[in-house]
Amino acid sequence: MTTSITVNGKRHQVDSDTDTPLLYVLRNDLELNGAKYGCGLGQCGACTVHIDGKAVFSCLAPLGAIGERSVRTIEGLGSVDAPGVLQKAFQDEQAAQCGYCIAGMIMRAQTLLDKIPNPSDDEIRDHLQPNLCRCGTHARILRAVRRASDVMAGVAR
Template identity: 65%
Template sequence: MISLSVNGTAHSVDADPDTPLLYVLRGELGLNGAKFGCGLGQCGACTVLVDDRPAFSCLVPVAALAGRKVRTLEGLGTPDRPGVLAAAFEAEQAAQCGYCIAGVIMRAQALLERNTRPTEGELRAHLAANLCRCGTHMRILRAVRRAAIAMGGGVRESAR
């Protein structure tokens, strides 16, 4: 048995230590926000937060998570009470197919928790690891800017 802390709840899972976190989240815990995209850590659809840092859950073996905190999209809100980023993504209609959005939201969450006033360059660089095949990048950027303002910050044009 492997013990995990996911979204503030302790879980014991019977999984091979080398099993990717993504498979445990979806298969064992029923948390389907993180998606299987490429399986190589190149698309970001599976992004979750591990100790408040973005991580590709398709690459992280479950055994590496002892004593660490994992957060998924489900830990940021509910359909009835969405988190700030989810509400901003909905308001900006930032999702087309929606497959990448959970990963993008998790990566943006990590950035805005550390810095509610990133520069435009920092925002773009931070989100570059997550791909959107539908091409809604401009709406995604608008949604993150909106969320930054809602969190008491905003996005600066350049570093000062």
Template identity: 75%
Template structure:
């Protein structure tokens, strides 16, 4: 069946069964490999993407449920040359060890900071809880989110936005 989905601001027609997980369509049909297959059960967060601004597990989301919705992946945030503030903060804090979870971590952090540029440490911890890092870099990840929050807050202040 031909399905139409919008990913990172571009419309795509894909041949897929409507029950196919979004993760498979992103990786196999659209060649967007940032979201990773971790567990396939929505328990690790390696596959986290945004749908309409909310962090979701793409391994559990059927592609047929995305008509008229907006999907954003790690590839839609920034580039190697121009990382967005969250990506830059993760780099600066060396938050990745093996790197497998990091795209999902960044996407979950971005969803939080899109809603609240000044979360408390407790809000960060609660929001990030669904995503796992098996290498144990959680403290660096938390520092990276705080750093991104500071960058975003400074950007808003210098732009005259309260």
């Protein structure tokens, strides 16, 4: 069945069943591999994307539930050559160790910064809580989100 979906501002036609998890559509049909398969149960956050600006576990979101809503992936924030502010902050703070969770962490953090441009450390921790980092780079992830917040506010670092 052909379904239309908007991802990173571009409309795509995909030939997938409507009950197919969005994660599989992104990775297999659209070749957007930033969102990772971690657990398939919505417990780790490696697959986090935005749907209409809200952080969502894409492993739990069926294609048919997306409808006209807009999907944004880590690829929609920036690129290797031109990283987005948050991506650059994660690089600068060396917030990735194995890197598996980072795309999901960045996507979840972006939803926070979109709503609260200058969050407290507690707000950052609370907001990122659903996403897991098994390598334990939490302190660097926190610094990266603070750095991005500062950059977006024009505070020199």
